[in-house]
Amino acid sequence: MQQERSGNTRTKVNYRSLGELIRGIFFLLFGLYAIFAQKYNLGQFQVSQTILNILGIVLIAYGLFRVYRGVRYLFHQKD
Numbered sequence: 416m417q418q419e420r421s422g423n424t425r426t427k428v429n430y431r432s433l434g435e436l437i438r439g440i441f442f443l444l445f446g447l448y449a450i451f452a453q454k455y456n457l458g459q460f461q462v463s464q465t466i467l468n469i470l471g472i473v474l475i476a477y478g479l480f481r482v483y484r485g486v487r488y489l490f491h492q493k494d
Contacts, residue, residue, distance in 0.1 A: 429489070431488055432484075432485045432486075432487075432488035432489035433485070433489075434485075435481050435482070435484045435485030435488060436481070436482055436485035436486070436489070438478075438481050438485075439478045439479065439480070439481030439482035439483075439484075439485055440478065440482065441478070442474050442475070442477050442478030442481060443474070443475055443478035443479070443482070444478075445474050445478075446470075446471040446472065446473070446474030446475035446476075446477075446478060447471065447475065448471075449467045449468075449470045449471035449474060450467060450468055450471035450472075450475075452467070453467065
């Protein structure tokens, strides 16, 4: 019975870390899109490039934080 509980917990932790990684990658991609969209004619925005750069940097920083948390949960599990 105790092994079943620990097995279920381990599965939830793996899904959580996978979710953190996926969300982090999406935020990284959105940040890169915000920075490079107008430069490479991938989209037109009604705000200045400076604001898009700031938004992109914030999104990239948050994405890196999410990826870090996902990797930490994935590889540093307590048994």
